[in-house]
Amino acid sequence: MKQILGIDISKATLDVALSTDNKQFAQAEFANDGKGHKALQKWLKWHHVQELHVCLEATGRYGDEVARYLHAQGYDVSMVNPARIHAYGQSKLRRNKNDRLDARLIADFCYTQQPEHWTPPSVAQCELQELSREISTLKNDRQRKRNKLKSGLSSVTTRRSLERHIRFIEQEIAKLEQEIEQLIDDDPVLREDVALLTSIPAIGITTAVRFLAEVDVSRFQQAAQVAAYAGLIPREHSSGTSVHKKARLSNVGNRHLRTAFYMPSLAAHRSNPIIRALVDRLSERGKSKMTIIGAVMRKLLHLAFGVLKTRKPFDANHLHIIPVGG
Secondary structure, eight states: OOEEEEEEEOSSEEEEEEESSSSSOEEEEEESSHHHHHHHHHHHHHTTOOSEEEEEEOOTTTTHHHHHHHHHTTOEEEEEOHHHHHHHHHHTTOOOOOHHHHHHHHHHHHHHHOOOOOOOOOHHHHHHHHHHHHHHHHHHHHHHHHHHHTSOOOOHHHHHHHHHHHHHHHHHHHHHHHHHHHHHHTOHHHHHHHHHHTTSTTOOHHHHHHHHHHOOGGGOSSHHHHHHHHTOSEEEEEETTTEEEEEEEOOOSOHHHHHHTHHHHHHHHHHOHHHHHHHHHHHHTTOOHHHHHHHHHHHHHHHHHHHHHHTOOOOTTOGGGSOTTO
């Protein structure tokens, strides 16, 4: 019988809860490092674990290594959005919270909900993701310093310091962008993926790279699943005849992927005939600006998924390249 293991992750420790029937739990704590991961494996063997479904929250980087390690041991691993675990805990009227109880809650969720299994990203995608996210962070830092520089500072020394920092950040961005170019040049699959994505009008090299850094299309069957993963699915809020709020984007998803498509969505109608038709249609229906932007972001994601899934470049005259369900 397959057992379940809930893991509550922190920077330094792993609190685990192991169960077969979701009633009795064996619990322990391990260091969140290589030695701790091996100790966890020994503990699992001591409990005669053979088939195991591991569940942990997808929170930052702290759980990545243990997830890869346990997957390499042949166990099924699920990385779950923390919002799902939180909502599950609320549904059970949970009153107390600590690491041990969190591990049991995650195990309970795993047992009852059977979340989808996780597949580790490739080495190339991991590298691309880290480089892409670091460039995004540096660009945000640069913009903050540019804004401060324009805020009316009177100190010449402060202004010169900010200018030096901006130049340094720009140099680091350029270096990381060169690393990404080299990574793509060295990988034929990445080269082809970038070419397919940039065949879509409004998607340039930067957006293509950020999409590939965050999405492994083999994990998704439909384009709508990618949109949900990005948090670009409209969320309805209505009840009876009296509550009818405007639909909003859920925003529960991969924010890196979501933000990557924001700027392209603002200009896509100028170069992409499919997007132009979509914008015209929604404008005629009186939709708000943000509703239209959200719809454009979602459509661009659908197109990106389509060209990668079918391995065919974008063609506005052949919309059948988008897989059924997208």
